[in-house]
Amino acid sequence: MLDDKEIKGLLLRTAARDEGSAQAFERLYRMCAPLLLGVARRIVIRQELAEEVLQDSFTRIWAAAERFDPVADRPVAWMVAIARNRAIDMRASHDVARVQMYANDAFADSEGALEQFFDWSQGSEVVEDQRRVGAWLRECLSRLQGVERQSLVLAYVQGLSHSELAAHLSKPLGTVKSWLRRGMANLRECVETCMGANR
Amino acid sequence: MRLANHRLLDALCGEYLLGTLRGAARRRFEVCLRAEPLVAQRLRHWEATIMPRYSERIEVPPPRHVWRRLERDLELSKYRLAWHQRVGTWKALAAIASAALIVVVLVAVESLPGSAPSLVEIAQLSDKEGGTHVSAQLSRDGRILALKANRPVLAGPNQSYELWLIPSAGAAPVSVAVLGSLDASLPLTPERSAQLRPGVTLAISTEPAGGSPTGQPTGAVILVGRVRT
Numbered sequence: 001m002l003d004d005k006e007i008k009g010l011l012l013r014t015a016a017r018d019e020g021s022a023q024a025f026e027r028l029y030r031m032c033a034p035l036l037l038g039v040a041r042r043i044v045i046r047q048e049l050a051e052e053v054l055q056d057s058f059t060r061i062w063a064a065a066e067r068f069d070p071v072a073d074r075p076v077a078w079m080v081a082i083a084r085n086r087a088i089d090m091r092a093s094h095d096v097a098r099v100q101m102y103a104n105d106a107f108a109d110s111e112g113a114l115e116q117f118f119d120w121s122q123g124s125e126v127v128e129d130q131r132r133v134g135a136w137l138r139e140c141l142s143r144l145q146g147v148e149r150q151s152l153v154l155a156y157v158q159g160l161s162h163s164e165l166a167a168h169l170s171k172p173l174g175t176v177k178s179w180l181r182r183g184m185a186n187l188r189e190c191v192e193t194c195m196g197a198n199r
Numbered sequence: 200m201r202l203a204n205h206r207l208l209d210a211l212c213g214e215y216l217l218g219t220l221r222g223a224a225r226r227r228f229e230v231c232l233r234a235e236p237l238v239a240q241r242l243r244h245w246e247a248t249i250m251p252r253y254s255e256r257i258e259v260p261p262p263r264h265v266w267r268r269l270e271r272d273l274e275l276s277k278y279r280l281a282w283h284q285r286v287g288t289w290k291a292l293a294a295i296a297s298a299a300l301i302v303v304v305l306v307a308v309e310s311l312p313g314s315a316p317s318l319v320e321i322a323q324l325s326d327k328e329g330g331t332h333v334s335a336q337l338s339r340d341g342r343i344l345a346l347k348a349n350r351p352v353l354a355g356p357n358q359s360y361e362l363w364l365i366p367s368a369g370a371a372p373v374s375v376a377v378l379g380s381l382d383a384s385l386p387l388t389p390e391r392s393a394q395l396r397p398g399v400t401l402a403i404s405t406e407p408a409g410g411s412p413t414g415q416p417t418g419a420v421i422l423v424g425r426v427r428t
Contacts, residue, residue, distance in 0.1 A: 025278075035255075035258050037260075041259055069243075114251075116254070
């Protein structure tokens with residue numbers, strides 16, 4: 001379980017560019033590289049491309065550490081976003097779709113994928129607030145329509161574009177776009193309602 | 200473009216986190232993200248609300264060379280305390296003494312006839328999840344088979360790994376070696392070396408300490424790969 005507080009400290013130390021920066025960055029790498037590589041692998045599928053994504057991502061993290069927002073409390077999410085964006089670009093430029101091996105099996109049901117790829121255990125969130133939000137999020141995901149949930153999971157975990165999703169689900173582009181938009185909006189509203197109701 | 204009060208701000212935050220905001224649209228969003236604190240604040244809210252944590256199950260240990268390249272390309276040595284600043288003087292002296300010993304040992308090993316042969320990768324063995332890879336490399340003279348894992352993997356106290364060669368589909372596996380670690384350097388007999396032709400399969404199973412009691416794999420096959428060249 002990655003500790004956001006420790007990761008944030010390491011990022012700030014990396015940004016300082018002093019004699020302790022390389023050591024902090026190395027620890028950051030040891031702690032987070034397996035997750036980032038795993039995330040990249042789900043998107044680009046091929047190991048060698050995923051390794052390239054990992055290297056590019058940490059190069060970017062090294063350079064962008066000083067721009068990391070010190071009030072942000074999800075530094076791991078920030079790093080994952082860097083890796084995901086790089087992986088998505090890599091996927092687009094390497095025509096990965098044709099060599100996709102396990103994609104279809106893993107996503108036969110999006111419920112299974114949600115359980116497989118995400119950590120919903122209550123102990124995983126250090127901060128009480130985050131723990132509660134996690135539980136609401138899980139509940140709200142299950143309240144979404146099946147197609148909305150499936151599209152969100154496919155887009156997020158596998159980095160599928162609108163048109164790849166449309167092809168994958170054999171639906172018109174506009175339909176898929178509106179599922180995604182509605183799914184995201186419904187999800188956020190649902191979690192926000194839970195937040196409001198429990199304040 | 201001022202995005203902070205734009206009616207599409209929420210939709211864009213959502214698409215950005217989801218990964219469906221692409222190309223120029225994503226770059227424009229990132230410019231706003233840096234320039235407009237309200238946009239960054241809104242994105243943080245989205246992130247805290249709808250982003251689940253990935254499970255540790257998806258983690259894949261990276262191979263060592265990625266870090267080595269990063270260290271070289273980013274010139275990280277400039278941002279490190281020199282080793283002699285990190286240890287006390289006497290420790291430094293001890294370190295120098297052991298380094299000298301290591302040099303002697305390395306020189307001794309290097310000078311053995313036939314050591315450090317040049318190796319050619321003949322197969323990649325991988326597990327189902329793709330988390331562990333072992334490169335099987337054969338020396339040019341065919342006398343040594345080296346196994347190199349992408350991460351250190353040691354057998355447990357009551358366990359060994361065993362390397363098998365499967366000459367053809369359906370044929371009985373032939374034991375090549377019992378291993379304590381997935382990194383190994385194995386001497387081969389000329390007969391065994393001749394069996395490593397393209398198309399044969401190499402597999403590694405977990406076995407009781409000391410290897411399979413039956414001469415055939417008894418535990419789970421954890422890594423498999425086909426010899427290519």
